[in-house]
Amino acid sequence: MDKINLLIIVTIISLFISLFLVFFLLTVKTKYKTSNYLFAAFLLINAVDLSHPLFNLIADGPSNLGMFRTTFAFLQIPVFYLYVVSVCYSDFKLKPKYLLYLLPFLIANLILLPRFYTVDAASKISFIQNRQNRIELYISHILIHLQMIVYIIAVFRVLRKTKKLYLENYTGRNINSYNWLFQFSIALTILYTVALLKNILKFSDYPHISESIKIGLMVASLFMICWYLFKALNNPGLFRNINSKLKLVSEIVSERSDEQSMVDKREYNKELLKLQHYMAEKKPFLNSSLTIQDVSNDIEIPVRDLSLLINHQLGQHFYDFVNAYRIESAMDILKDTTKSKVTVLEILYEVGFNSKSSFNTAFKKHTGDTPTSYRKNL
Structure with missing residues (x-):
C-alpha cells in the first residue's frame, strides 16, 4: 500500500471518529455544555485540518476555499485553551473579549489577499509552486508557531493553578481529571512540536520527509481521538469545576x-x-x-x-x-x-x-x- 492510499484511509477513519465524538459531545446530557461545545468545536476544526488529503482529491488545483481551509489551523489551539479554562472553572462564560483570539486567523487571511485570494487561477498555481519563496507563508508559519507556544504555556499555567486550588479546597477522585487533562495536553504538545518540525522541513530541501511525518501525525491524531473517545464515553461528567474567584x-x-x-x-x-x-x-x-x-x-x-x-x-x-x-x-x-x-x-x-x-x-x-x-x- 503506497503512502497516498494509506493517508486517505487514515484520513477517512479519523474524520469518522472525530464526527462521531462531536455528535456525542453535542447530545450527551451534562451540566458542562459549554465545555462540550468547545471541545466539539476543537474536533471540528481539527477535522477540517485532517481533511487535506481528501480535499486534494476533489479539488481542481489551488483555490480560495482550499487556502482558507488551511488557515483554520490558527483556531485549533485558542479553542483548546478555552476548553481547558471552561473545564477548570465552574463560572466560565464565553465573552466578547475572546473574539480577540481570532486575530492571528484574520491576519493570516488578510496577508493572503493581494497575491492569492484576489488573483486568477494561473497566479494561484504559481504562488503554490513557489511557496518556499513566498513571504506570506513564512509569516503565517512563524505566526502560528508563536501562537502555539503562547497558548501551550497558558494551558499549563491554568492547569497548574487550578489543580493547586483543587488540592487546597476539595477532596475526592476528581483530581484524576486534572491529571488526565494534563496528560492529554502533554500529548497534544508533542503532536504540535512534531508538526512544527514537519513545517520546517516543508520549506527545506527535504519536503519528502515532511510528507512522511504527516502520515505519522495523522495516525497519532487518530489514536489521541480514540483515547479521548474512550474517556468521554466512560466519564460523561469528567470534571468537577472550581470557582475562578478562589485564591491560592x-x-x-x-x-x-x-x-x-x-x-x-x-x-x-x-x-x-x-x-x-x-x-x-x-x-x-x-x-x-x-x-x-x-x-x-x-x-x-x-x-x-x-x-x-x-x-x-x-x-x-x-x-x-x-x-x-x-x-x-x-x-x-x-x-x-x-x-x-x-x-x-x-x-x-x-x-x-x-x-x-x-x-x-x-x-x-x-x-x-x-x-x-x-x-x-x-
Missing part, C-alpha cells in the same frame, strides 16, 4: 498585613483545636465529596481563615489533610481482627474514598506500604 493560599498570605499576621498567630491554636475536635468527633471525612466550604459551614470558621490554617499553618493541602484522617480510619479497620473478612475495596468506600487508585496512592504516601501488605504484616 500564597496569594492570600501575600495580601495579609503584619498586624493581621499577629492576630492569626493568636487565633491559630484555638481554631486548630476546634478543627481537630470536629474531625475526630463528627468524622466529616467519611463524605467522599467533602469540601473546605462544608467544613467551614460546620465549624463556623470563614473559608479564607480555614484555608490559611490548613494549607499554610499546617503546611498541608486540604486534600491531603482530609485523606490523612481517612487513612487513619482505614488503618484502624485493617488492624481490627474482627473485620479481617472486610475487603480493601469495602474499606476504602467506608472511609470516604471513591476509587481504588486514589486510596492506594494516599495509603502508600501516608504509611509507605500498600493496604494489602499493611494488613499482612500486622
Whole structure:
C-alpha cells in the first residue's frame, strides 16, 4: 500500500471518529455544555485540518476555499485553551473579549489577499509552486508557531493553578481529571512540536520527509481521538469545576498585613483545636465529596481563615489533610481482627474514598506500604 492510499484511509477513519465524538459531545446530557461545545468545536476544526488529503482529491488545483481551509489551523489551539479554562472553572462564560483570539486567523487571511485570494487561477498555481519563496507563508508559519507556544504555556499555567486550588479546597477522585487533562495536553504538545518540525522541513530541501511525518501525525491524531473517545464515553461528567474567584493560599498570605499576621498567630491554636475536635468527633471525612466550604459551614470558621490554617499553618493541602484522617480510619479497620473478612475495596468506600487508585496512592504516601501488605504484616 503506497503512502497516498494509506493517508486517505487514515484520513477517512479519523474524520469518522472525530464526527462521531462531536455528535456525542453535542447530545450527551451534562451540566458542562459549554465545555462540550468547545471541545466539539476543537474536533471540528481539527477535522477540517485532517481533511487535506481528501480535499486534494476533489479539488481542481489551488483555490480560495482550499487556502482558507488551511488557515483554520490558527483556531485549533485558542479553542483548546478555552476548553481547558471552561473545564477548570465552574463560572466560565464565553465573552466578547475572546473574539480577540481570532486575530492571528484574520491576519493570516488578510496577508493572503493581494497575491492569492484576489488573483486568477494561473497566479494561484504559481504562488503554490513557489511557496518556499513566498513571504506570506513564512509569516503565517512563524505566526502560528508563536501562537502555539503562547497558548501551550497558558494551558499549563491554568492547569497548574487550578489543580493547586483543587488540592487546597476539595477532596475526592476528581483530581484524576486534572491529571488526565494534563496528560492529554502533554500529548497534544508533542503532536504540535512534531508538526512544527514537519513545517520546517516543508520549506527545506527535504519536503519528502515532511510528507512522511504527516502520515505519522495523522495516525497519532487518530489514536489521541480514540483515547479521548474512550474517556468521554466512560466519564460523561469528567470534571468537577472550581470557582475562578478562589485564591491560592500564597496569594492570600501575600495580601495579609503584619498586624493581621499577629492576630492569626493568636487565633491559630484555638481554631486548630476546634478543627481537630470536629474531625475526630463528627468524622466529616467519611463524605467522599467533602469540601473546605462544608467544613467551614460546620465549624463556623470563614473559608479564607480555614484555608490559611490548613494549607499554610499546617503546611498541608486540604486534600491531603482530609485523606490523612481517612487513612487513619482505614488503618484502624485493617488492624481490627474482627473485620479481617472486610475487603480493601469495602474499606476504602467506608472511609470516604471513591476509587481504588486514589486510596492506594494516599495509603502508600501516608504509611509507605500498600493496604494489602499493611494488613499482612500486622
